[in-house]
Amino acid sequence: MAETLFKCELCDKSFSRLSYFHFHERSHTDEKSFTCELCDKSFSHFSNLCSHQRIHAGEIPFTCEVCDKSFSQVSFLQSHQQIYTGENLFTCEVCSKAAQSSNVLDHQANHTGEKPFKCDVCEKTFATSTRLLTHQRIHTGEKPFRCEYCEMYFIQSSDLLRHQRIHTGEKPFMCEVCNRAFTQSSTLMQHRRIHTGEKPFKCEVCKKSFSRSSNFRVHQRIHIGEKTFTCEMCYKSFSRSSALYEHQRLHTEEKTFTCEVCNKDFAQLSGLLNHRHIHKVEKPLKHEVCD
Structure with missing residues (x-):
């Protein structure tokens, strides 16, 4: 086994060669002496610069023998x-x-x-x-x-x-x-x-199941009353980001929901639903709101 000669004073790691020691030293400093000529990004090690330059060259030399x-x-x-x-x-x-x-x-x-x-x-x-x-x-x-x-x-x-x-x-x-x-x-x-069709996330309150944990967490806010999304203009809070987005149209006067019978526009989905009863329309909406 080679004799250990060079020891880092900062982390006590030891190295048998001076070149290895110098290579390691840069991990404790912000020294980046190797600069890419194409994008001016700098690196602490020459090997990292070589790997980076493959991005510009489109070079991908390491190939899997299976696929x-x-x-x-x-x-x-x-x-x-x-x-x-x-x-x-x-x-x-x-x-x-x-x-x-x-x-x-x-x-x-x-x-x-x-x-x-x-x-x-x-x-x-x-x-x-x-x-x-x-x-x-x-x-x-x-x-x-x-x-x-x-x-x-x-x-x-x-x-x-x-x-x-x-x-x-x-x-x-x-x-x-x-x-x-x-x-x-x-x-x-x-x-x-x-x-x-697996839905492993089940609500203990209403027994509804979900395939994604993110949808499950959003659903739980209904039961605990948590409203984490707040309107910056009127400070009204909502449990879903989609509900906040729909509410904000009241302030911006943006109307994205259109009645397919009379072409009247509405800022909120609920407004369009109430309006459609005038025409007694039972067809599905053209616009859908996604979480």
Whole structure:
């Protein structure tokens, strides 16, 4: 094993080569000595500049041997290939669910309930020290993972990976029914409910079910009386953003709902509904309001 000669005074990490040490040092400074000649963006490492320049050149040299998809960085390709290889997966002996090997303790905590690592600030507990360290960044504001395309910062590497798909256009999660692709597994899971009809979010008050958690949260405001959307002109509050939008037409005098019989315009859907009784029209409305 090579002798360790160079030690960082800021984080105590050690390196066997001076070049590695200098490369690491830039992570503690704002030094960005490598500048793109096309857009003037600067980077702390030459390798990051090279990866960035592929955006301008349209170069995507790393190709998947299974599906022929190409990527600008080898890390993007490696992440993509795990879909086919199942690399770094383990199978739980209790429920037979497959998961990343790095998440073994996290998953097993679902069965044992054991979470020995506690946050000193909010006393929330975690199954692994890694999860605790990631959580503590919420309190410290630390965001160590930076996007090389737009230089946004993230608390977790997984958040960075999902974000970078905005730049790469990668959609690795595909629906097996309609072949529609998504950037996140959670979005695919939500999409599948269109085909299965599953509605896992059930209101305990009125027993109504929903396929999306966002629609479920909006519905719950009906029962608790929560009105989070407030008109800036008259301060009237509403439980849904669509209701606020419709109300604001009273102030702007915008009239988007038209009677199909006499062509009279109305600012609100309720006004058109009341008016239609004059004509005794039972046909469905041409305009629909969506949340």
